[in-house]
Amino acid sequence: xxxxxNRRRFLMGSSALMAxxxxxxxxxxxxxxxxxxxxxxxxxxxxxxxxxxxxxxxQTGAAVDGEFxxxxxxxxxxxxxxxxxxxxxxxxxxxxxxxxYATRGAIAPLDEFVGEVLELADFDADxxxxxxxxxxxxxxxxxxxSVAMLNNLSAFEQVGxxxxxxxxxxxxxREMGEAFNSSDIGMKALxxxxxxxxxxDNWLRQQGLMLYTADGELGFGEDEAVEWFRMWQELREADIxxxxxxxxxxxxxxxxxxMVVQKLSASMPSNSNQLVAYQSLMEDDLxxxxxxxxxxxxxxxxxxxxxxxxxxxxxxxxxxxAARFVNFFVNDVEAAEILGVERGIPCAExxxxxxxxxxxxxxxxxxxxVANLDDLLGPLPPPPPPAAGEIxxxxxxxxxxxxxxxxxxxxxxxxxxxxxxxxxxxRASS
Amino acid sequence: xxxxxxxxxxxxAGNKVGxxxxxxxxxxxxxxxxxxxxxxxxxxxxxxVGPMVTSLYLSFTDFDxxxxxxxxxxxxxxxxxxADPKFAAAMRVTFFFVIFSVPLKLAFALLVAMLLNRGLxxxxxxxxxxxxxxxxxxSVAIAILWRQLFAGDGLVNQFLANFGIDGPSWISxxxxxxxxxxxxxxxxxxxxxxxxxAGLRQIPxxxxxxxxxxxxSKFRQFYKITLPLLTPVVFFNAIVQTIEAFKxxxxxxxxxxxxxxxxxxxxxxxxxxxxxAFGFFRMGYASALAWFLLAxxxxxxxxxxxxSKYWVHYDD
Numbered sequence: 001x002x003x004x005x006n007r008r009r010f011l012m013g014s015s016a017l018m019a020x021x022x023x024x025x026x027x028x029x030x031x032x033x034x035x036x037x038x039x040x041x042x043x044x045x046x047x048x049x050x051x052x053x054x055x056x057x058x059q060t061g062a063a064v065d066g067e068f069x070x071x072x073x074x075x076x077x078x079x080x081x082x083x084x085x086x087x088x089x090x091x092x093x094x095x096x097x098x099x100x101y102a103t104r105g106a107i108a109p110l111d112e113f114v115g116e117v118l119e120l121a122d123f124d125a126d127x128x129x130x131x132x133x134x135x136x137x138x139x140x141x142x143x144x145x146s147v148a149m150l151n152n153l154s155a156f157e158q159v160g161x162x163x164x165x166x167x168x169x170x171x172x173x174r175e176m177g178e179a180f181n182s183s184d185i186g187m188k189a190l191x192x193x194x195x196x197x198x199x200x201d202n203w204l205r206q207q208g209l210m211l212y213t214a215d216g217e218l219g220f221g222e223d224e225a226v227e228w229f230r231m232w233q234e235l236r237e238a239d240i241x242x243x244x245x246x247x248x249x250x251x252x253x254x255x256x257x258x259m260v261v262q263k264l265s266a267s268m269p270s271n272s273n274q275l276v277a278y279q280s281l282m283e284d285d286l287x288x289x290x291x292x293x294x295x296x297x298x299x300x301x302x303x304x305x306x307x308x309x310x311x312x313x314x315x316x317x318x319x320x321x322a323a324r325f326v327n328f329f330v331n332d333v334e335a336a337e338i339l340g341v342e343r344g345i346p347c348a349e350x351x352x353x354x355x356x357x358x359x360x361x362x363x364x365x366x367x368x369x370v371a372n373l374d375d376l377l378g379p380l381p382p383p384p385p386p387a388a389g390e391i392x393x394x395x396x397x398x399x400x401x402x403x404x405x406x407x408x409x410x411x412x413x414x415x416x417x418x419x420x421x422x423x424x425x426x427r428a429s430s
Numbered sequence: 431x432x433x434x435x436x437x438x439x440x441x442x443a444g445n446k447v448g449x450x451x452x453x454x455x456x457x458x459x460x461x462x463x464x465x466x467x468x469x470x471x472x473x474x475x476x477x478x479v480g481p482m483v484t485s486l487y488l489s490f491t492d493f494d495x496x497x498x499x500x501x502x503x504x505x506x507x508x509x510x511x512x513a514d515p516k517f518a519a520a521m522r523v524t525f526f527f528v529i530f531s532v533p534l535k536l537a538f539a540l541l542v543a544m545l546l547n548r549g550l551x552x553x554x555x556x557x558x559x560x561x562x563x564x565x566x567x568x569s570v571a572i573a574i575l576w577r578q579l580f581a582g583d584g585l586v587n588q589f590l591a592n593f594g595i596d597g598p599s600w601i602s603x604x605x606x607x608x609x610x611x612x613x614x615x616x617x618x619x620x621x622x623x624x625x626x627x628a629g630l631r632q633i634p635x636x637x638x639x640x641x642x643x644x645x646x647s648k649f650r651q652f653y654k655i656t657l658p659l660l661t662p663v664v665f666f667n668a669i670v671q672t673i674e675a676f677k678x679x680x681x682x683x684x685x686x687x688x689x690x691x692x693x694x695x696x697x698x699x700x701x702x703x704x705x706x707a708f709g710f711f712r713m714g715y716a717s718a719l720a721w722f723l724l725a726x727x728x729x730x731x732x733x734x735x736x737x738s739k740y741w742v743h744y745d746d
Contacts, residue, residue: 072687072688072709075708075709076708076709079495079496079708079711080495080708082495082496083495083496100496101496104496104497106496244603244692245582245598245599245602245603246582246599246602247602248599248602248603248604248691248692249581249582249599249601249602251686251687251688251689251691252687252689257687389709389710390709390710393689393709394516394689394705397689397691398691398693398694401604401691401692401693402693405603405604405692405693407604407693
């Protein structure tokens with residue numbers, strides 16, 4: 001009898017303990033002035049980021065627990081944590097998602113910290129503007145970058161032609177592709193860009209159009225979509241670009257599967273800040289150039305994009321420490337030396353000046369590319385609507401493949417794309 | 431031993447008090463048992479039943495992770511069947527996969543089991559080796575391996591090149607990509623094979639002896655003895671493997687980079703569900719998809735059980 005009572009008590013007690021443990025978990029994690037940081041990227045970015053957070057801890061005593069994931073998994077984890085009321089204090093944020101997170105209160109406006117713990121006096125105006133949603137500052141840009149063609153210079157040298165430059169047009173690419181085909185290099189000049197959203201965007205902007213308007217509507221029509229797919233179909237039929245099967249190997253999982261790294265094409269659309277990361281994967285000499293012009297003299301397709309932001313969670317209990325960390329990240333020269341231009345060109349002028357003389361060759365190429373876009377540069381487009389990601393991943397890429405594999409004609413594909421995109425946009429806004 | 435002393439102990443306690451109602455008596459008898467089950471019960475209700483009920487509720491909402499769910503009635507389910515071409519694509523891919531991978535896998539498993547059942551020396555070793563792929567199972571590593579094998583310049587094409595065949599890039603061609611996943615599934619034949627092997631060993635040898643005395647060919651013996659006596663095992667394997675096939679996720683996720691590419695040719699139902707939930711944050715719609723999957727699997731299983739009496743042969 002006594003024994004049984006004891007056993008029951010023990011069971012009751014232990015289950016109560018378990019329940020208490022489950023409830024008490026979060027406060028235990030959140031205490032003692034540590035802040036949590038979540039970002040997407042690879043090992044190189046992680047090493048640099050942790051270097052800065054260690055430095056921050058040694059100077060301020062505030063520890064930063066960092067965690068990083070690939071782009072795809074990142075948004076899953078961030079979304080889940082945010083929904084669970086357990087968002088990281090500081091998170092890396094993309095232009096694509098900032099409006100969604102800001103309007104839902106998942107990230108906090110930082111205006112109250114500006115001039116206090118957050119110093120933005122010599123910060124690029126367009127980069128501050130890029131972090132604003134409804135006139136409040138929700139994201140601090142970690143660097144400016146721009147879309148760029150990634151070119152394998154060694155391959156161009158082997159074929160014996162000049163690599164592309166800022167004046168190269170789509171027609172020039174076709175000629176270069178023919179030169180590649182008549183050589184024995186066994187590589188195409190160009191990857192298949194028909195499913196690459198920024199490339200379509202750039203092509204539209206050169207015609208004075210845009211992917212999405214400020215009201216979140218589609219900024220172009222069926223005619224443009226058909227013309228876009230037809231242009232690529234012609235390049236495909238002329239054997240200038242990689243085959244559909246080859247392009248489909250690149251599922252967006254990582255740099256390793258891309259056409260240039262696989263040595264299936266000499267060039268492909270990419271971003272200026274990624275030159276450093278790609279070069280670390282390849283022996284061949286790489287460089288970047290602007291996206292092709294649609295005709296000589298046309299410009300305005302590029303823009304200086306905030307490559308990514310740091311935002312502070314709306315639910316964070318340590319917003320000031322978090323803002324202090326963000327400030328350290330973008331303003332401290334010692335931190336900048338660790339970070340380099342891996343996240344894009346630093347936005348604070350004093351950081352840029354301190355950093356420029358110390359950069360290695362590839363980093364300097366990236367910096368100069370973004371600084372000298374001139375007539376290629378157009379205005380910053382409005383933030384894309386929330387459904388843009390879905391239109392990109394489940395519509396543009398699929399239709400581009402359907403055309404490449406011959407399951408649709410460019411005309412049919414263009415129509416289906418515009419119709420599908422409007423459908424997704426209206427569903428998202430309803 | 432412990433159980434019986436425990437039982438008598440509680441009975442004794444019940445008798446002493448004497449005037450308890452039935453419920454209390456049951457509690458007296460079974461209460462300690464439930465207490466021992468408590469850690470599991472907490473997990474079961476907290477981590478399985480709770481979320482399942484929640485997801486049933488969410489399937490009638492527009493929950494998007496960041497904002498509170500709004501009740502939208504059955505519109506998620508209506509959309510599924512009336513206005514979602516990707517859902518239709520995912521259903522096609524999944525049914526194609528189930529219809530081809532399950533019979534092929536079972537046939538292959540049975541074939542290997544029969545080969546192993548011929549009194550081989552070192553049977554345990556072979557059994558273990560053949561079971562190995564199933565242990566590695568649906569891991570990410572295997573899916574990556576598959577990607578390497580079936581890529582344009584992968585091992586498969588290097589082998590084919592010996593015969594002058596210029597193979598396509600199997601995994602990135604929409605015509606073949608699903609087949610590479612079916613082959614991957616068939617390759618993991620270990621667990622039905624083990625069960626078939628156990629089933630084969632239950633068949634009395636004297637039946638075969640009698641049959642061969644009567645002049646029955648090997649094929650006839652298989653058809654008239656092995657297969658009928660094995661039907662309960664076939665039935666079991668078919669149900670388990672079909673459920674597995676419906677739920678299959680990892681290989682398609684890894685091989686297509688989570689996209690179902692090329693052209694949605696590897697867009698398994700579960701992969702589409704995952705995209706909707708964690709790619710586009712439509713948790714309400716994804717919950718509806720999950721419940722429809724459950725209903726589909728349940729319906730299939732019920733159908734199998736109902737038809738089983740016509741083809742499953744039980745000895746007793």
